[in-house]
Amino acid sequence: MANQLKCVSCGKPATVHFTQILNNKVHKVDLCEACAQEKGLTTLAGFELPLDLFPPKATSEPTAAAPESGLTLRCEKCGFTEADFKKTGRFGCPHCYETFKQMLGPMLDGMHKGTAHTGKVPRHAAARKEYHDRLSQLELTLASAIKDERYEDAARYRDEIAQVKQTYGKQEAAS
Amino acid sequence: MTFGSLIATPSDLTDTASSKCAIVMMTRIRLARNLASHRFPGRASPDERAEIRAACQQTINNLPLMQPAYDLAISDLTELQKQILVERHLISRELSASPDGAAAMISNDHTCSVMINEEDHLRIQFLRAGFQLKKTWAAINAFDTAIEDTLEYAFSPTLGYLTACPTNVGTGLRASAMMHLPALVIGGHMEKVVRAVNQLGIVVRGQFGEGSDASGSIFQISNQTTLGESEEQIIKRLSAVLSSIVEHELNARARLIENDSSKLFDKIGRAYGILQNAHLLTSSEAMNLLSLVRLGIDLGIFPDSGRPLVDRLFIESQPGHIQNNAGQAQIEPALRDTLRAAQTRAAFADFAPPNFIPAIEEPPSEPDAAPSQN
Numbered sequence: 001m002a003n004q005l006k007c008v009s010c011g012k013p014a015t016v017h018f019t020q021i022l023n024n025k026v027h028k029v030d031l032c033e034a035c036a037q038e039k040g041l042t043t044l045a046g047f048e049l050p051l052d053l054f055p056p057k058a059t060s061e062p063t064a065a066a067p068e069s070g071l072t073l074r075c076e077k078c079g080f081t082e083a084d085f086k087k088t089g090r091f092g093c094p095h096c097y098e099t100f101k102q103m104l105g106p107m108l109d110g111m112h113k114g115t116a117h118t119g120k121v122p123r124h125a126a127a128r129k130e131y132h133d134r135l136s137q138l139e140l141t142l143a144s145a146i147k148d149e150r151y152e153d154a155a156r157y158r159d160e161i162a163q164v165k166q167t168y169g170k171q172e173a174a175s
Numbered sequence: 176m177t178f179g180s181l182i183a184t185p186s187d188l189t190d191t192a193s194s195k196c197a198i199v200m201m202t203r204i205r206l207a208r209n210l211a212s213h214r215f216p217g218r219a220s221p222d223e224r225a226e227i228r229a230a231c232q233q234t235i236n237n238l239p240l241m242q243p244a245y246d247l248a249i250s251d252l253t254e255l256q257k258q259i260l261v262e263r264h265l266i267s268r269e270l271s272a273s274p275d276g277a278a279a280m281i282s283n284d285h286t287c288s289v290m291i292n293e294e295d296h297l298r299i300q301f302l303r304a305g306f307q308l309k310k311t312w313a314a315i316n317a318f319d320t321a322i323e324d325t326l327e328y329a330f331s332p333t334l335g336y337l338t339a340c341p342t343n344v345g346t347g348l349r350a351s352a353m354m355h356l357p358a359l360v361i362g363g364h365m366e367k368v369v370r371a372v373n374q375l376g377i378v379v380r381g382q383f384g385e386g387s388d389a390s391g392s393i394f395q396i397s398n399q400t401t402l403g404e405s406e407e408q409i410i411k412r413l414s415a416v417l418s419s420i421v422e423h424e425l426n427a428r429a430r431l432i433e434n435d436s437s438k439l440f441d442k443i444g445r446a447y448g449i450l451q452n453a454h455l456l457t458s459s460e461a462m463n464l465l466s467l468v469r470l471g472i473d474l475g476i477f478p479d480s481g482r483p484l485v486d487r488l489f490i491e492s493q494p495g496h497i498q499n500n501a502g503q504a505q506i507e508p509a510l511r512d513t514l515r516a517a518q519t520r521a522a523f524a525d526f527a528p529p530n531f532i533p534a535i536e537e538p539p540s541e542p543d544a545a546p547s548q549n
Contacts, residue, residue, distance in 0.1 A: 078214045088217065089340060090294070111400070114403020117333060119348075123320065
């Protein structure tokens with residue numbers, strides 16, 4: 001007897017077979033009638049494979065939630081787990097991208113044109129990050145100068161910190 | 176500014192009377208953005224969603240384009256009011272079903288709508304009549320930059336703008352065009368078009384997005400991928416596909432006129448007659464008849480000046496609008512059909528009669544060539 005394909009969502013016998021070609025890669029999904037309807041794949045309007053149907057690539061790295069480890073990866077900021085992601089197809093917070101990095105890589109590869117952002121960078125965020133990095137570095141240097149009793153250097157670092165803060169304040173006002 | 180004044184305010188979005196590319200009815204670009212400091216709306220508590228809304232409100236209220244703006248809490252709106260906003264493409268179905276903290280801020284001219292606490296903290300959407308992808312991108316890009324001056328977005332140097340769903344990560348950009356493609360539908364070519372554009376990473380849906388039907392031969396065509404290309408590259412790629420679809424539609428129209436003009440004119444003439452005289456019209460039938468009259472306008476059978484009226488009726492024939500115009504909280508579908516027919520009869524009472532000498536349609540010289548009405 002031929003193997004009956006099972007629904008990837010609930011395990012019942014599959015009667016709907018959905019294929020999508022994207023970036024020259026073929027994605028196939030088998031579903032039962034009920035799950036296909038729920039995912040909106042029974043009408044001609046739904047031309048996208050829902051995210052939670054993407055099978056993990058055979059070549060993908062095992063995630064930290066591998067069964068043998070018995071551990072579940074959990075985002076330290078929002079408590080989101082891999083199971084939550086598989087259930088909803090969405091993350092809990094921006095930090096989840098860091099937490100689930102290993103799982104995400106192969107998924108993005110099949111989902112998008114590329115895996116690296118080449119578009120717009122928020123100018124202000126970049127400037128703010130640069131400012132905070134510079135300030136942290138100067139404050140560390142200042143603390144080190146005070147500790148070593150290099151007071152002339154410390155005075156110079158204080159002036160520099162004041163100047164950086166003033167410059168950033170002007171940028172803030174101008175933006 | 177109240178919901179009532181929003182409904183009463185005319186919008187420029189149906190102003191395609193002088194458009195050189197009437198096939199593209201509307202251009203829309205939306206950006207998905209999130210605040211770095213908060214959990215995504217689906218994970219956030221009601222208090223956190225309220226904080227997110229307050230932070231976004233404060234920033235957006237200060238932007239010149241949003242003075243004044245409609246600031247609507249979804250929880251304060253009735254089901255009918257939410258339905259009307261969905262029918263006007265100002266909010267998504269998902270936002271209309273979102274919990275506390277969900278809101279929409281809409282510019283006075285309806286060309287900008289910011290959804291707060293939908294799938295992402297911010298869904299910024301700009302709409303323009305006709306084929307204006309580049310201009311729409313320029314406008315939404317400036318607006319987004321102005322927001323970023325105050326709010327810190329969740330952004331990663333490698334993955335770009337971080338979104339609740341990885342399908343939107345990167346640029347967070349979904350550019351789409353609402354296209355009227357009656358000849359491809361009549362000729363039975365639409366399935367082939369859908370298959371071809373799918374392979375280019377372009378998605379075709381019904382007028383109201385995923386799960387909606389394509390009555391009125393109106394389709395929403397958009398990019399599927401958001402990571403690995405710049406915003407300009409995505410727009411350029413989509414633009415090229417849209418231009419190609421416009422060309423196919425024009426060819427399909429030319430073939431219908433060459434090979435089967437009597438059948439085509441009969442369809443258009445009957446549609447005009449029914450719209451002028453019907454006493455019962457379902458939403459779907461009204462959409463399909465309006466589509467044929469719109470095709471007649473494009474072919475020069477009816478004057479160009481009728482296009483904005485038809486485009487407005489596409490929206491005003493939707494169930495929510497019919498119910499709202501009736502001034503009743505609940506009406507039976509049968510009565511809705513009566514009211515819809517009365518509305519089209521009144522609208523078509525003075526509509527110019529057909530002149531069955533079709534003009535040859537020219538494709539637009541370049542995308543976004545249509546004069547801006549905004």
